[in-house]
Amino acid sequence: MSRSSTVVWACLLWFVAVGSSYADSSYNHYRLPTSVRPEHYRLEIATHLDDDKGFEFSGLVGITIIAFENANNITLHAKNLTIDQTLIQVKSLDGEEQDISLDSIEVNPLHDYYIMKLSKPLVKDGRYLLKMPFKADLNKNLFGYYRSVYTDKSTGERRWLAVTQFEPTAARLAFPCFDEPDMKAKFSIILSHDKKFKAISNMPLESQTPLDENWVQDEFQETVPMSTYLVAYSVNDFEYDEVTLKLKNDVVFRTWARADAMSQVEYAGWVGPKVLEYYETIFDIKFPLPKIDQIAVPDFSAGAMENWGLVTYRETALLYAKNVSSTSSKHRVASVISHELAHQWFGNLVTMKWWTDLWLNEGFATYIASLGVEHLHPEWDSLKEESVENTLDIFKVDALKTSHPISLPIKHANEISQIFDAISYSKGSCVLRMMHLFLGQSAFQEGVSSYLKKYAYKNAEQDNLWDSLTETAHKLKTLPSEYDIKKIMDSWTLQTGYPVVTIERNYIDGTAAASQERYLLDTRTSRADQEECWWVPLSYTIQEESDFNNTQPKKWMECNEGVKKKVNFKSLAPKDQWVIFNIQLSGLYKVKYDTKNWDMLIGTLMGKNFINIHIMNRAQLIDDALDLAWTGDQDYDIAMRLIEYLRQEQEYIPWKAALDNLKQVNKILKKTSQYDVFKKYMKSILDPIYRYLGGLNNTENAITSERLYEIKHKVLISGWSCRFEVGDCIDRASGYFKEWQSSENPDEKNPIPTNLRSVVYCTAIRNGYEDEWNFLWERYQNSGVASEKQIILSSLGCAREPWILQRYIEWGFDENENSKIRKQDTYIVFTSVANNVIGFQLAKDYLMENIAKIYKYFDPDTTKISRLISPIASQMTSEKEYLEMKNFTDTNNEYFSKSYQGVRRALESIEINTQWVTKNYEGIGERLRKFTK
Numbered sequence: 001m002s003r004s005s006t007v008v009w010a011c012l013l014w015f016v017a018v019g020s021s022y023a024d025s026s027y028n029h030y031r032l033p034t035s036v037r038p039e040h041y042r043l044e045i046a047t048h049l050d051d052d053k054g055f056e057f058s059g060l061v062g063i064t065i066i067a068f069e070n071a072n073n074i075t076l077h078a079k080n081l082t083i084d085q086t087l088i089q090v091k092s093l094d095g096e097e098q099d100i101s102l103d104s105i106e107v108n109p110l111h112d113y114y115i116m117k118l119s120k121p122l123v124k125d126g127r128y129l130l131k132m133p134f135k136a137d138l139n140k141n142l143f144g145y146y147r148s149v150y151t152d153k154s155t156g157e158r159r160w161l162a163v164t165q166f167e168p169t170a171a172r173l174a175f176p177c178f179d180e181p182d183m184k185a186k187f188s189i190i191l192s193h194d195k196k197f198k199a200i201s202n203m204p205l206e207s208q209t210p211l212d213e214n215w216v217q218d219e220f221q222e223t224v225p226m227s228t229y230l231v232a233y234s235v236n237d238f239e240y241d242e243v244t245l246k247l248k249n250d251v252v253f254r255t256w257a258r259a260d261a262m263s264q265v266e267y268a269g270w271v272g273p274k275v276l277e278y279y280e281t282i283f284d285i286k287f288p289l290p291k292i293d294q295i296a297v298p299d300f301s302a303g304a305m306e307n308w309g310l311v312t313y314r315e316t317a318l319l320y321a322k323n324v325s326s327t328s329s330k331h332r333v334a335s336v337i338s339h340e341l342a343h344q345w346f347g348n349l350v351t352m353k354w355w356t357d358l359w360l361n362e363g364f365a366t367y368i369a370s371l372g373v374e375h376l377h378p379e380w381d382s383l384k385e386e387s388v389e390n391t392l393d394i395f396k397v398d399a400l401k402t403s404h405p406i407s408l409p410i411k412h413a414n415e416i417s418q419i420f421d422a423i424s425y426s427k428g429s430c431v432l433r434m435m436h437l438f439l440g441q442s443a444f445q446e447g448v449s450s451y452l453k454k455y456a457y458k459n460a461e462q463d464n465l466w467d468s469l470t471e472t473a474h475k476l477k478t479l480p481s482e483y484d485i486k487k488i489m490d491s492w493t494l495q496t497g498y499p500v501v502t503i504e505r506n507y508i509d510g511t512a513a514a515s516q517e518r519y520l521l522d523t524r525t526s527r528a529d530q531e532e533c534w535w536v537p538l539s540y541t542i543q544e545e546s547d548f549n550n551t552q553p554k555k556w557m558e559c560n561e562g563v564k565k566k567v568n569f570k571s572l573a574p575k576d577q578w579v580i581f582n583i584q585l586s587g588l589y590k591v592k593y594d595t596k597n598w599d600m601l602i603g604t605l606m607g608k609n610f611i612n613i614h615i616m617n618r619a620q621l622i623d624d625a626l627d628l629a630w631t632g633d634q635d636y637d638i639a640m641r642l643i644e645y646l647r648q649e650q651e652y653i654p655w656k657a658a659l660d661n662l663k664q665v666n667k668i669l670k671k672t673s674q675y676d677v678f679k680k681y682m683k684s685i686l687d688p689i690y691r692y693l694g695g696l697n698n699t700e701n702a703i704t705s706e707r708l709y710e711i712k713h714k715v716l717i718s719g720w721s722c723r724f725e726v727g728d729c730i731d732r733a734s735g736y737f738k739e740w741q742s743s744e745n746p747d748e749k750n751p752i753p754t755n756l757r758s759v760v761y762c763t764a765i766r767n768g769y770e771d772e773w774n775f776l777w778e779r780y781q782n783s784g785v786a787s788e789k790q791i792i793l794s795s796l797g798c799a800r801e802p803w804i805l806q807r808y809i810e811w812g813f814d815e816n817e818n819s820k821i822r823k824q825d826t827y828i829v830f831t832s833v834a835n836n837v838i839g840f841q842l843a844k845d846y847l848m849e850n851i852a853k854i855y856k857y858f859d860p861d862t863t864k865i866s867r868l869i870s871p872i873a874s875q876m877t878s879e880k881e882y883l884e885m886k887n888f889t890d891t892n893n894e895y896f897s898k899s900y901q902g903v904r905r906a907l908e909s910i911e912i913n914t915q916w917v918t919k920n921y922e923g924i925g926e927r928l929r930k931f932t933k
C-alpha cells in the first residue's frame with residue numbers, strides 16, 4: 001500500500017521508450033534466471049462465481065525468496081493477470097525488515113516474464129518477501145484457473161464451479177510464480193468464497209473463518225515442497241464419498257462429483273485406495289500426504305491431472321455408471337486413476353528437471369499404470385493387450401521421419417504442450433517395459449525404488465535414473481558388468497525411431513546373422529543412409545522349443561559408439577524349423593525374415609497347433625508382415641497368405657493387430673473403384689469370426705462378462721461387420737435401436753446391451769435418417785452419464801445426410817453460452833464426421849475455411865488443432881491432396897505454432913499414402929480376389 005509513485009512513472013517512461021514492441025526485452029532466455037529461488041508461497045484467492053462481480057478471481061501472493069547471488073531484479077512468470085504495480089512490495093526478511101522499492105517493470109510476452117527491477121540489489125544468501133496483488137477473469141478456456149458449468153437435474157438450473165489446470169505452463173495464468181518444474185516450494189493456500197460453495201486444495205482444510213454474512217475464508221495446511229504445475233484448487237457445490245484406506249498412515253480418499261452423478265463414484269472410490277496401496281508396496285515409499293481428493297470436472301481439457309492430493313478428471317475418466325457405462329469405460333476409469341496415482345511418485349515426489357524429460361513422468365505413469373490395472377483386475381488380463389497396443393501404436397508413429405526422440409530439447413512454452421504425445425506416453429512406456437523385461441523384476445523394482453528415494457522432493461533427469469538402475473543391476477548381476485543402462489537406453493531415448501532387425505539364415509550350415517537399420521514408412525528415403533543404431537535385446541525361440549515364456553535376451557545387438565555390428569549365430573535352428581525373434585514383443589523392434597522362414601511360420605499358423613505361438617507373437621507376425629508389405633520390403637503375398645490364418649483365429653489381440661492395419665487400407669480404398677473387391681474380401685475374412693462370436697447375440701455374456709478381451713473382441717468384430725454388412729449385423733443393430741425408440745421412457749430404459757451401444761448407435765444412425773438422429777441427439781441431451789454422452793457424440797457423426805453432418809460440425813464449434821457440445825468434446829464431433837466417407841469433404845472444407853475461427857475457439861490450448869488435421873490427412877492419398885494440405889498449412893502458419901509437430905506428421909502421412917497408391921493400387925484388385933473365399 002505504500003508504493004511510491006515513481007514506480008508508475010518509470011514504467012510509463014519505459015512504455016514510451018520501447019513502444020509496443022517487446023521484441024528486444026533485456027532478458028530473452030527461455031529459462032528463468034537462477035539468481036533467486038522461491039521457498040514458500042502464501043497464496044490468497046477470492047473466487048467470484050456469478051455474483052455481483054460476475055466471474056473473476058483476485059488475490060495476493062506472498063513469495064518468500066532466497067537470493068543465490070546479488071541480483072538487481074526479480075523475474076518470474078505472469079500471464080494475462082492484472083497486476084497493480086503500485087501495490088507490489090519487496091522486503092528483506094533478514095534482520096530489520098526493510099522495504100526495497102521498484103525502479104521499473106518490464107514485461108516479456110514471448111516467455112511470459114514479469115521483471116521487477118529493484119532500486120537496490122538483492123544480496124547473496126538473503127531472504128526476501130515479495131508481495132503481489134493480482135486479478136483476472138475466471139474464463140472458460142480450460143487452462144489456468146477457469147470456470148466450468150453443469151445443469152442441475154432437479155431444478156434445471158445452471159451451476160458454476162471454478163477449478164485449476166496448470167500443467168504444463170498455466171500456473172502463471174492464475175498467480176505470479178516461478179513457473180518451472182525445478183522451482184519447488186511449499187504452498188499455503190487460502191481460498192475465500194461465497195459460503196454456499198465448498199473449497200478444496202492439495203492439502204486438508206485447516207480452518208474456516210467467516211468474513212461476513214455470506215463469505216468465508218478457508219485456510220489449507222502447508223504443502224510439502226512441490227512444483228507449481230501441481231498446485232490445485234477448486235470452488236464448487238459438489239458432493240463427495242469418503243473412503244479411508246486402512247494403511248499405516250490412513251490416507252483419506254474422497255471422490256467428488258456433481259450431486260446428480262454421485263451414484264457413479266463408487267468404482268473410483270474402490271480403485272483409488274487399492275491402487276495407491278499397491279504402489280506404496282512396490283515403490284516401498286509411503287504416500288506422504290494425509291488425503292487424496294479426486295474430482296470429476298464437467299469441462300476438462302486433458303483426460304485427468306495428477307495434482308498432488310487433488311487429482312482432477314474428466315467425468316468419463318472417473319465416473320462409472322453401473323448398467324449404463326460399458327466395461328471398456330470401466331477399464332478406462334481404472335487405467336486413468338492408476339496413471340494419475342502413479343504420478344504421485346513419478347512426477348510429484350520426483351519431478352523432471354526440465355520438460356525435456358517429460359517422458360520420465362508420462363512414460364513411467366503409463367507403464368506403471370498398466371501394472372496397477374493388472375493388479376486391480378487380474379481377471380481382465382489387460383497387461384498383454386496394453387503392451388501390444390502401445391507397441392504397435394509406436395511402430396506406426398515412430399516410423400515417420402517427422403517423429404521425434406523421447407527426450408527432446410525444449411526451448412519455448414509452445415513446444416511443451418506438443419510433447420504430451422504418443423512418443424512420451426506410449427514409447428516411453430514401451431522402452432520402460434523393455435528394460436523391465438531384460439533387467440528382471442527385482443533389479444527393475446529395486447533400482448526404481450532407490451531412484452525415487454534418492455530424489456524425493458527434488459528434481460531428476462534421465463541419467464539419474466540410469467545410474468540407479470545400473471548400480472542395482474550390477475549388484476544383482478542381471479546385466480553384464482561391461483554394459484551400463486545409460487549406454488543401452490540412450491540409444492532408445494535420445495534417437496528418433498526404432499530398428500527393423502533382419503535375420504539372414506543359412507539353411508545349409510545352420511548359421512544366421514542379424515543386422516539392424518531404422519524402419520521408415522517413407523520408402524523414398526534410402527534405408528542404407530540411416531546411420532543410427534540401437535542396443536537391441538535379442539530374445540528368440542525355435543519351433544521345437546516354442547518357449548515363449550523367457551523374454552530375457554539370449555544375445556545383445558550392440559551399438560558401441562554408434563557403430564552397427566552384425567550378430568552372428570553359429571547354429572540358430574535346424575533347417576526345417578522356424579525361428580521367432582522378439583518374444584512377447586519384449587523389445588521395440590520389427591523383425592524381417594527370409595521367405596523360407598515365413599513359409600514355415602505360415603505353415604504353423606495355418607495348422608491346428610497355431611496357438612503354440614504366443615498370442616502376442618501372433619499379433620507381432622501379423623503387424624510385421626503387413627508393415628513390411630506396406631513398405632515393399634517384402635512381397636504382399638507373404639502378408640496375405642499369413643493373415644489367411646485369421647479364419648481360425650478366435651482371440652482378440654491378433655484380430656486387433658490385423659484390423660488396425662487393414663483400417664489404413666480401407667481409408668485409402670474407400671473412395672476408389674476397387675472398394676467393391678476390398679469389401680468382398682473383408683466380408684469373407686470377417687464372416688467366420690462374426691459367427692463364432694455370435695454376432696450381436698449372446699449379449700448376456702457381453703453384459704456380465706468380466707473378461708475384458710471377450711467384450712472388446714465382440715465390439716471390434718461387430719463394428720467392422722456392420723460396416724461391411726456381414727451376416728445379420730445391420731438387422732440386429734437396427735432391431736435393438738427400434739426397440740429403444742419404442743421404449744416408453746427411453747432415458748430411463750435402454751434395452752441395448754451396454755457393451756454394444758457404440759456399434760448399435762453408429763450402425764442405426766448410418767442406416768437411418770432424421771428420426772433416428774434426432775432421437776439420439778435428444779438422448780444425448782438428457783443423459784447424465786458422461787461415457788454414454790461420449791459414445792453418442794461419436795455415433796452422431798455416422799450419419800449419411802450431408803446437411804445433418806454439416807450442422808453437426810457447426811454445433812461442435814458453437815461459442816454460444818448455450819451450446820450443447822462442450823469445448824472438451826469438439827474433437828470427438830469433428831473426428832467422427834471426418835472419418836465418415838460423406839463427412840470427410842465437409843470436415844476438410846470446414847477446417848480449411850475456418851482455421852482462424854477454430855484457432856480462436858481452442859486458444860490457448862491450440863495444440864488440439866493437430867487432432868483435427870490428422871483424420872483429414874490420413875484419408876488423403878494423392879500428390880494433389882498433399883499440395884492442398886501443404887499450401888493450407890503454409891499459408892496459415894500462424895495458427896499452428898502449438899501444433900506444428902502434428903502438421904508435419906500429417907503431411908508425411910499423406911506422402912506415405914500416396915506412395916502406397918503408386919506402388920500397390922494397380923495390382924490390388926487381383927490380389928484381393930485371389931484371397932477372397
Ligand SMILES: *[C@@H]1O[C@H](CO)[C@@H](O)[C@H](O)[C@H]1NC(C)=O
Nearest residue numbers: 026027033035071072073115
Ligand atoms: C535479472 O538478474 C539476473 C541475475 O543477475 C540477470 O541474469 C538478468 O539478466 C536480469 N534481468 C534483467 C532484465 O535485468
Ligand SMILES: *[C@@H]1O[C@H](CO)[C@@H](O)[C@H](O)[C@H]1NC(C)=O
Nearest residue numbers: 263264320321322323324703
Ligand atoms: C442394474 O441392473 C440390474 C439388473 O437389471 C439391477 O438389479 C440393478 O439394480 C441395476 N443397478 C443400478 C445401479 O441401476
Ligand SMILES: *[C@@H]1O[C@H](CO)[C@@H](O)[C@H](O)[C@H]1NC(C)=O
Nearest residue numbers: 541544545546547548549550
Ligand atoms: C510358460 O508359462 C506358462 C504359464 O506360466 C506355463 O503353463 C507353460 O507350461 C510355460 N511354457 C514353457 C514352454 O515353459
Ligand SMILES: *[C@@H]1O[C@H](CO)[C@@H](O)[C@H](O)[C@H]1NC(C)=O
Nearest residue numbers: 690691694695696697727728
Ligand atoms: C442371432 O440370433 C438369431 C435368433 O436366435 C439367429 O437367427 C441368428 O442367426 C443369430 N445370429 C448370429 C450371428 O449368431
Ligand SMILES: *[C@@H]1O[C@H](CO)[C@@H](O)[C@H](O)[C@H]1NC(C)=O
Nearest residue numbers: 080137139141144173859860
Ligand atoms: C486472456 O484474457 C482475455 C480477456 O479475459 C481472454 O480473452 C483470453 O482468452 C485470455 N488468454 C488466455 C491465454 O487465457
Ligand SMILES: *[C@@H]1O[C@H](CO)[C@@H](O)[C@H](O)[C@H]1NC(C)=O
Nearest residue numbers: 848883884886887888891892
Ligand atoms: C493456396 O492457398 C491460398 C489461400 O488459402 C489460395 O488463395 C491459393 O489459391 C492456394 N494455392 C494453391 C496452389 O492451391
Ligand SMILES: [Zn+2]
Nearest residue numbers: 339343362365
Ligand atoms: Zn500423465
